[in-house]
Amino acid sequence: MTHRLSRRTERLTSSLIRDILQITQQPGVISFAGGLPAEELMPDLDFDACAADSRQYGPSEGEPRLRALIAQGLSGLGLRCQADQVLVTTGSQQGIDLVGKLFIDEGTPVLLESPTYLAALQCFRVYGAAFHGLPLQVEGIDPDALKAAIVRHRPAFVYLIPSFQNPSGCCYTDAARRAVAAVLDETGTPLVEDDPYRDLVYSPCDRTPVCAYLERAPWVYLGSFSKITAPGLRVGYLASSPALFPWIVRLKQSSDLHTSRIGQAWLTHFIASDDFEKHLAHMNGVYAERRNTMQFALVRHFSGLAEWSAPAGGLFFWLRLVEDVDTLAALKVALTHDVAFMPGEPFFPVADQRYPALRLNFSHATPEKIEQGIGLLSEVLSQCCETAFVTG
Amino acid sequence: MTHRLSRRTERLTSSLIRDILQITQQPGVISFAGGLPAEELMPDLDFDACAADSRQYGPSEGEPRLRALIAQGLSGLGLRCQADQVLVTTGSQQGIDLVGKLFIDEGTPVLLESPTYLAALQCFRVYGAAFHGLPLQVEGIDPDALKAAIVRHRPAFVYLIPSFQNPSGCCYTDAARRAVAAVLDETGTPLVEDDPYRDLVYSPCDRTPVCAYLERAPWVYLGSFSKITAPGLRVGYLASSPALFPWIVRLKQSSDLHTSRIGQAWLTHFIASDDFEKHLAHMNGVYAERRNTMQFALVRHFSGLAEWSAPAGGLFFWLRLVEDVDTLAALKVALTHDVAFMPGEPFFPVADQRYPALRLNFSHATPEKIEQGIGLLSEVLSQCCETAFVTG
Structure with missing residues (x-):
């Protein structure tokens, strides 16, 4: 060309x-x-009750009732969070893309588990990230190795999938979650926690978000409805610490204005139901x-x-x-x-x-x-x- | 922070x-x-016929039948185009964002009409574009001024809204469309043509896409269903010259995997109907x-x-x-x-x-x-x- x-x-x-x-x-x-x-x-998708109200342009942040339900769900997991910290995204993949837009310039160092989610690597790579890998062990990443890597590489953020990691299936112990959070707090390093699998659980295990243990470090938590309902609707979400949120909303607005309202309306109904x-x-x-x-x-x-x-x-x-x-x-x-x-x-x-x-x-x-x-x-x-x- | x-x-x-x-x-x-x-x-949204088949993940490019209908519609406007040059986007705004991702680094020169669509300016600015404005006249932009600006600034692309421009309402004459295309062909400058208003027409006027008159220059054509159906569905599209298309699809995939299938399914049904x-x-x-x-x-x-x-x-x-x-x-x-x-x-x-x-x-x-x-x-x-x- x-x-x-x-x-x-x-x-x-x-x-x-x-x-x-x-x-x-x-x-x-x-x-x-x-x-x-x-x-x-x-689940069967039944849009009859919500189609008419989903036609006009909607808010970039997402439908208010859905945001409130998501915040309530996160608080139930231990992640204290208000509805105004929740952004509905066009699938969780868009949350990853927004994180890339928010943090990554050419050459920006990023720490990730090794191995990690392929599409996150592709997305961050497009923005020019320089990757540094944290080898996964049975209990999660090693907190001492994390601290050493932060001191050495000064990453813009650390990207982790602590529950039923893709591809490894690893689920961090509660001790590892707390130790990782302590290192991030101590060094003031932002955490991007990707948690799309958390509700697919077959044996007892620790699933408290690492974000829930943070006291000072900035955070973005990425969630998905794709694995538990219907991925074709393309509805996911993120929540973030308050200082990051206004930046992310503006990037969302310039990416696609807002997420399809019909999928949001159906999910609002479905996740609030006994079904x-x-x-x-x-x-x-x-x-x-x-x-x-x-x-x-x-x-x-x-x-x-x-x-x-x-x-x-x-x-x-x-x-x-x-x-x-x-x-x-x-x-x-x-x-x-x-x-x-x-x-x-x-x-x-x-x-x-x-x-x-x-x-x-x-x-x-x-x-x-x-x-x-x-x-x-x-x-x-x-x-x-x-x-x-x-x-x- | x-x-x-x-x-x-x-x-x-x-x-x-x-x-x-x-x-x-x-x-x-x-x-x-x-x-x-x-x-x-x-229009009333009726999803009964298409809900069950819209639940699973779908193709990044969009639903095959919808892509074929879009290509057929564009060919009817004079823009010869195959279905495999059509990408369904999460609203036309995502098309603008993908164009920014495709072309713009920090400092990349971009030519646009002056005035032009605010959200395109915001989006391109985020990627670091350096703007140069082409003053709008009654018949469109001046082809000589376009050529001089291309020679002077060597833009990565020219962004135009030739039909019922936002904000000016200007609709380029056919002569202006042909003259602009000739300059772009002569200089090999890519055209990004944004055409969301083309079907909202109240008086006779020329509406052939400028892309249809290009013979050599690369092009991206952005279309929308938001203004004529239901913007809350967030379904738009783009078509491009063949060499650009594979790049755009990969950027789409890393942005949100694919566009919501339920909106695509309803539109496929609706735009093929007599209604x-x-x-x-x-x-x-x-x-x-x-x-x-x-x-x-x-x-x-x-x-x-x-x-x-x-x-x-x-x-x-x-x-x-x-x-x-x-x-x-x-x-x-x-x-x-x-x-x-x-x-x-x-x-x-x-x-x-x-x-x-x-x-x-x-x-x-x-x-x-x-x-x-x-x-x-x-x-x-x-x-x-x-x-x-x-x-x-």
Whole structure:
């Protein structure tokens, strides 16, 4: 092209997820690749009561009743928060984009878990972030390592997914949450806490937002309705400490004026109804069964090939492979067997922390397909490991 | 605040429009300030047929059938375009934001009409654009002035609203459209054409998109359903020359994954139905009457105070005041009389092209309120002119 584009476009990486998702959505493919909720569990959408009042332009901050319900829900989790600190977003992805707009210039240092959410990496990278990774351990990130990295890199913010992390499934202990908050308070470092999976919980675990433990550090908390209702509506939200909020609202306004009102109206009705808790309980029951099915299948087929823990919530298993397999190459082979997974490589913010891994979604396929798919996948991976052994 | 935000945030201007709109939405205020469609003319929203299929995540580019219908509509206007060049956006405002992301780094030169759409200025400013204004004349911008400005400033793109421009109401002649296209082709300068008002037309006039006359220059065409259906749904679109499209889709994906599917599904149904043309004809009949009512009221009350032309389409009158009135101060006085308008100042991309002006919306108030409000407004402006004379 002869014309100039922004430097931003040079940082648009090849759209691996897009390409993979397109292939995996072909009929007949058993896909563990995406993070799709099960469509058969989604609530019926009934807009009759709210359609007429959702036609005109609305407020950039979102519908007042929905904001109040969200603030009430967050306070119930321990995050004291007023409705005027809540912004409704066009999906939680927009919350990530607004955080990028708010904080990141070219070269701005950002600390993140390693591995972390791929689409957050892509989004922050477009704004020019310089990434520094905090290796994830069983209990979360190490607070001492966090402090050392803050002192060394002076990040604009720390991006964490403490509950049922994507891709690792890790859920921080309460002690780790408190220790992380103490380091952030001590150093005055802003926290961006991404919490889209918090209501998908299958075993008891600590889920208090880290933001709830902050006393001084600025914070942005990102929430989602996509995983528990209907992602096609594109309604998420964020809450923030008061000083950041006016900036974020202006950036939201210049991004898309406001979020679709019809989805907000339906959610306002649904989450205030008795149906909501029933729906969550049913969804979690089904997902727990699928998690258990995948866990049993993995024990049967992947012992010796990989290491993993069954996640206490969320949507994913994260398999650390014991041999150094090229997982992108393995994916190509898997697709010829009509089974798909997400290669681990792109989830790492920096190259030298990478290890060979797979992310497997368990919410979308039925238990029968999970059984069948894990069997197929183990054959593919076994072949790839043999090849790695022969050529290595 | 002790923590760092992006340089972008330093360019977030005070949210004048937001503040004004909040005041003007108080009951009892006759507001000519916003650009709100009349709610009583909006079509009924009936989602029964499409709710179930709109729940899951969807494609970033938008729903295939809607993209095909949009491409077909654009081809009917003379802009040859395939469905795979069409991206559905979360309102036309998101199209403007994606253009900013695509083209603008800090200091990137951008050419725009003077005056031009306030929210585009705000959005491009956030990305760091350096503005250069092209004064609007009755027939559009002057092609020779455009060429001289391109040679001098080497802009990343030219942003134009050739049909029923916001705020001026100007509609480019066909000769001006062709001459502008020729200059852009000759210099290889990308065009961003914003065309949200094209279907709101009350008198015969040329409306072929300038993009349709381009042969070589890259282009992005921004369209909207907000002005002709229901803005609360937040569904707009863009089309672009093929080389730009893949970049824009990736930026869309990192902004909000995709646009709400339920609004897309309803629009797909509505714009393919016979009701659509009937609805447009009815809406244009009512708006033409409101335009005429405002024109008569202005002739009665504003002759000697301002100069203007009745617009052939769109939503606004633009009044150039004959005396040097502080229109922001005048607005404050007007609000004490329960009538509101939009001051002209913020619509100018550069200070030295400013002149005192008002923008008056005629789509939202009833004819009775228009009569009454214009009378009140002329009293306020007459007082302000006298004050200007006394103190000047």
